[in-house]
Amino acid sequence: MLNNDIAQNITNKILSELEKGVAPWVKPWNAGDGLPFNPVTKNIYNGVNFFYLSLLQSTGEHGSSNEWLTYKQAQNIGGQVRKGAKGVQVIFYKPLEVKDKESGEAKKIPMLKSYTVFNRDMVDGLPEQVKKEVSEFEVMESCEQFIKNTRAKILHGGARACYIPSLDQINLPEKTSFNTSADYYATAYHELIHYTGSEKRLARLKNDGFGSESYAFEELIAELGASMLCAYNGIDAQLQHASYIDSWIKALRGDKKFIISASAKAQKAVNYLLNVTESEAGDDE
Numbered sequence: 001m002l003n004n005d006i007a008q009n010i011t012n013k014i015l016s017e018l019e020k021g022v023a024p025w026v027k028p029w030n031a032g033d034g035l036p037f038n039p040v041t042k043n044i045y046n047g048v049n050f051f052y053l054s055l056l057q058s059t060g061e062h063g064s065s066n067e068w069l070t071y072k073q074a075q076n077i078g079g080q081v082r083k084g085a086k087g088v089q090v091i092f093y094k095p096l097e098v099k100d101k102e103s104g105e106a107k108k109i110p111m112l113k114s115y116t117v118f119n120r121d122m123v124d125g126l127p128e129q130v131k132k133e134v135s136e137f138e139v140m141e142s143c144e145q146f147i148k149n150t151r152a153k154i155l156h157g158g159a160r161a162c163y164i165p166s167l168d169q170i171n172l173p174e175k176t177s178f179n180t181s182a183d184y185y186a187t188a189y190h191e192l193i194h195y196t197g198s199e200k201r202l203a204r205l206k207n208d209g210f211g212s213e214s215y216a217f218e219e220l221i222a223e224l225g226a227s228m229l230c231a232y233n234g235i236d237a238q239l240q241h242a243s244y245i246d247s248w249i250k251a252l253r254g255d256k257k258f259i260i261s262a263s264a265k266a267q268k269a270v271n272y273l274l275n276v277t278e279s280e281a282g283d284d285e
Helices: 004-018 047-059 071-076 136-149 181-196 213-232 242-254 258-284
Strands: 088-099 106-119 154-156 162-164 169-172
Touching: 004 047, 004 088, 004 242, 004 258, 047 088, 047 106, 047 213, 047 258, 071 106, 136 181, 136 258, 162 181, 169 181, 181 213, 181 258, 213 242, 213 258, 242 258
Parallel strands: 154 169
Antiparallel strands: 088 106, 162 169
16 A cells, blocks of 8 residues: 555645746756666656656756666665665556455456665666767657657647647647747647547546636646656657646645646556557558
């Protein structure tokens, strides 16, 4: 079972940034920071761990490397956590199948556990870290290909970016209307996350109007999902967060698992798009 203090700690950290008027998932993830990953398993941390560790990387209070590993993992590859170094608790999620006592039917419930990881900067003796060089031109090209491979219907023109469920299409302003190409791609990613919520895909969208709690929650999912896609593609861009910060602060104060739930849904949306684009890329070969 998840220690509720962990959920509260993560919420408090993100809430403190929002109260400063900063969406913490926007600032940390530029091309230079790197995705938070485990150097032993080679897995990128996902869900709320992705946002939490990236935020901590940006503050540097536990180290600024993008590598995070457990005490035992560090020892197994010749490293030693420094005396007095503070670890960070992260969340492990796994769907657990159980039988309903009354009906006997099997159902899945979320199993949440926690474990402690240390930033590479707090560990001595590790193998040298390999830095990945990012080419801005190649990154933009990969963004174009990624969007194309989603097979989403995207129309350009006008002054508004939005996903229209009834038409199952995304509308974006002309590319030249954006301050930077990175801002264009970030906006496209935001709308693509909304696109995954269609009944045809993940069936997440509700019909509640602007200003409702569910509307703000969906915007948070799109923000988090877009920031993940920006990080995966190594681009630094401003997202569309400003008008929803007050709603998110209110929700976070009332529900310490709000950010965890939104992160999980954002990760599911990102995984859906990654699976579609990888499949489409394979068909082209």
